[in-house]
Amino acid sequence: MERKSNVGIFAGLLTYVMWGFIPLFFKLLSDVLPLEILAQRIIWAAVFMVLAVIFTKKWQSFSVIIKAIFRSPKQFLLMLLVALLISTNWFVFIWAINHNHILQTSLGYYINPIVSIVLGVIFLKERLSRAQVVAVILAFAGVMVMTLSLGVFPSLSLILAFSFGFYGLLKKKMDIPAIEGLTIETLFVSPFALLLWGYYIFSDQSFVTNNATVVSWLLVICSGLVTAVPLLLFAFTARKVTLSMLGFMQYIAPTISLLLGVFIYNEAFTRTHAISFALIWLGLLIYSVATIRKHREK
Template identity: 45%
Template structure:
């Protein structure tokens, strides 16, 4: 298997795991979202650091820590990123455990468009007419949904914007994905540990008090975070960026199917119309980005680079 095929396999597997993760969080319905999040933080740090040591990355991790301490700008930038991704995790878990998987899928569908919008605002990137049209279509779809709800789908927007800002900030920091996850989690670890101490002190903790199966699921939540990220870090660099962008729609599509067909969430005619606008917008967006990438690639080949 060549590098590109391995890249496609690992990246597709990453998004497939993320797409099926709602099943995992549903198994923890008896545990409040905030405790699931605290557990995910604690165990993902433990397992990620253990894996880094296993692959003999201890020296590089210590080097990253030293560099981070020397650069206050990078330190605070990564801290902001860590709290943004933690917010994203919380909204995602809350949505799944409160029967709002369909809204979760909408958030991850519109995320690439939100990321592009932030690129225009903060990085002064320019949009092609096709992508501008895609924005209009997506905005129309979300507006239809908002009118039908009587309110904005705030969970979808919260997930899309928190992840988009996280991605924007991460563009300014050059860190290995796995070690970056460990450092990000380190920033929120004190809050998670303090919250668990509070839960245990008040007798509200489910960990070690509900049952062995719940304890195992909470511990494995760390692996549910670290494993797909490791696969992504391995696979994504082996394939073109437009291919990564195309494969990312696997996750929200699987979430939507799970929400409607497995967990019986409502998906009426208004939802279909709204999502259709978003799907067409994403088709235009993806096609436009693929064509741009091919043009750039062809230009490099013609210039001999």
């Protein structure tokens, strides 16, 4: 049992480290238009997820789930919304990385757990503990400090946090296994991605029509791997480690991104940023401690 937990912890650390360093990868694609990167990410993620379904022998369950979705207009619309939410999240992330807003992406994924708490209260009628209420207030204060002091509303951060928050909420409601779910999501938006890529090719804006090299092809193909592999590792991790351990791990990725933004790409980290992030970090610390205590009481 302990060995399974250790394997799960290793997989989780690998997952979040990969997510943390992902800005380095998308910076390599800065010459490709953000929407085309999104299209490539969706297309190749769909290819790799179909292969994952085949190699993990989940084709039968995948077929059953997708047939059920197409038979139910409600499930179909929910899945389409899920796919659009994660696509929006991916696009905003890519755009932010390639326009030197890595700190905003980091802030967004720090805010995300707090957003998930609020959505749980509103839509799932979950009750907040006193500590969780304090965590939400501190996170809100952190956002307001940045907005009022810098005069800049952290729109990118909030779009990332809320799109991923609603994505998680709908995924919870649909309750579809991770591999089959991600495969269906990417396949749902693949036709739009192919149309978008076709438009860029015919309008001579695609990397394909602008002296595409072997390296650029490898990078766009790997965008699918960069998307699919961490999500598959995350699905494995979630089954192997405790909720409290998973809760702490989720802060690894935005912390790495924050450090990359400041020390590698020289993004400005002002006193206002420090106060804002400190309030959110404090809220997350309180939230994590409360989660651990609640988990141990069960």
